[in-house]
Amino acid sequence: MTVNDDSFSNWKTREEIAESMIPIIGKLHRERDVTVLLHSRSLVNKSVVSILKTHRFARQIAGAELSVVETLPFLRALTTLDLGPSQIDLAMLAETYRADERGLSVEAFTAEAVAGATGGNKIERGAGRDVVLYGFGRIGRLVARLLIEKAGSGNGLRLRAIVVRGGGEQDIVKRASLLRRDSIHGQFQGTITVDEESGTILANGNAIKVIYADDPSEIDYTAYGVRDAILIDNTGKWRDRAGLSQHLRPGIDKVVLTAPGKGDVPNIVHGVNHDTVKPEERILSCASCTTNAIVPPLKAMDDEYGVLRGHVETVHSFTNDQNLLDNYHNSERRGRSAPLNMVITETGAASAVTKALPDLKARITGSSIRVPVPDVSIAILNLQLARETSREEVLDHLREVSLTSPLKRQIDFTTAPDAVSSDFIGSRHASIVDAGATKVEGDNAILYLWYDNEFGYSCQVIRVVQHVSGVEYPTFPAPAV
Template sequence: MTRPMQVFINGFGRIGRTVLRQLLTDPAHADIVVVGINDIAAADSCAYLFQYDSAFGPFPQRVRADAGLLHVGDRAFALTRHSDLAQVDLTGVDVVLECTGRATTRPVAEAGLHAGAQAVLISGPSPVADQTVVLGANAQTLGRARIVSNASCTTNAIAPLLRAMDAAFGIAAAHVTTIHCYTGSQPTIDLPGPSPERSRAAAVSMVPTTTSAAHQVTEVLPDFAGRLSVSAVRVPVHSVSAIDAVFQLRNMPADALSALRGLFADDPIIGLTDDPCVSTDMRARPESLILALPQTTAVAPAQLRLFGWYDNEWGFSARMIDMARLMQSRD
């Protein structure tokens, strides 16, 4: 009998908490054991923010913290507050889910390995990862990499779509705009920031900005260099994002909707909807992208416009779990 996979969550912010929610509420993850959680925040704050979530609602079981433990219903998880993960004994841990947002230097990224874990999966872009892997796009490049970046939520939304569309129809050129909800990197009131636009209050304006996906997609899919551009607009919603993509195709399908249905039928990474949805309807969807078929528009003989939703927290966290499984399965 295969032993349960052991994971450790380092960083109990938006992604760390969402990963734990999925692991505790989806019976399909009963074979994954969370052996501990580490975050520098006070234990009471960790418990409160897991119990009450502005995007996903209250957790259905009682949550409390005491004596170095996070209690969720009848389960208890070791809860530590180390700024250096190397101080935690991670012997026997298969994968550290590195969710602090700080793994941009090698010492931070490899701390979990020094603590005894077999591998580290980073919940975002990292220039020091051994490999950046996006499921549905370049999973074949994983190899034996021990420090892996799961890229960004937007890269996870775009890259699998590009790979599938290119294989099916041939993409001569593409432009993708991500329409992204605001994040913790933006101020709630006007404050000095990394750019004039990003210094403005997040919840009152649409903010044109840059996105890491602009270069990450071509890192994941190098053959798209020179035929892809990506831009971003942050919008005043707190959950769920979208992409608006225009493709110049070498082989335009005669019936675009039928072709899309055939291409993505039963795809766990890219979903489809025929309904006239808005962003809140897509909250807690596990796919990396959900194409809104009513928004599909074919223009001229070779141009196709697609629109898709993605829950940038829930969907990305689902891929974290899937990627951790893939990493552990190499053993």
């Protein structure tokens, strides 16, 4: 048998194993609210090839990919346990088992590692939490996709309604079509039908009521069966407490803004300061996509090296508030054609750092350039550190943070020598460290951080909503602190 024959035979074997994993992963998710992860990447609703590619990501650790042959026994062991709602990382299970010297069986080790999600320790499944989207633009539709994807057993977040201004004939059909197909993020994974008579979009079995209103004061959400809901405002029309308080109508319990909040509205970056949200807080912001991209790596660097000062330059994809062709705009430069120009503009991300990282003493400045790409941006973070270090040490630190720390859902890491912006469309991380572009000299470090300013940010929004709604389930084995 030739090497080619061996490789192909090995691939087919791994395909078969990955196929056997899919129904187990799906059943755990639907029946027990258990999300199976691999290095913080969800395996729920993934294809055979996607599962194999996700396993290959483990090359980042020691130069060798993690095999489905290694992880399948842990997955099977999970099915024998009385699991409650949780997230369980197969890669972390396999790695910690490999390092364990007690000689336990896979079944015994797994039971011990996830004990916090079993028996008397497990979280009881609730009735779910209603969610309403106010606005249905770029972020609104991506958040809708994520909510539908994560519906699982129906005991988590449930998208019940969207609120939009009336748009004329066949409005709901057109909005459903925009949810179904996206020029950047591709086809919706599932089925969508429209019931025009009841004003409802049915997406993968989720009945989503379309409410038409020009102002929050017009709506009584309880009339639509919505109770104790979290409303996600992705219009950006109101950004202070007084404006956002208008959403606190019958049926709405909390309001989450998908833009930087003003005044005393807390700006939350999940993974960094989400645990500071007080239970009684009813209005909060998820800050900006750029703030979410720079704050986690900034925290990781400050924790390890100390940061004395810094500057962030963002090279940002153009957005919907710019003009396609030169035309009048309230901002001087944003009126110029977005697809044809690089446009210097302002960014509030640097000043927003102090809200998310109040203990950071360093002064962070920032500026931004909009460029002619429709999605994925890059932040160049130039830091003066409190001590000298080396490029190798910084990369080792950030690689480890991306794999095993509490920030692993926020920070990703790539060593691809030919990486470009389109490679990161659909990334679920807040930012991705580009190892090849990183520069370190003495006490100066320059980090290049890619981020999908649409989808990656939407994932951060969902994480905040899960946290404040009480359906952000613990991860096992617990990441190192």
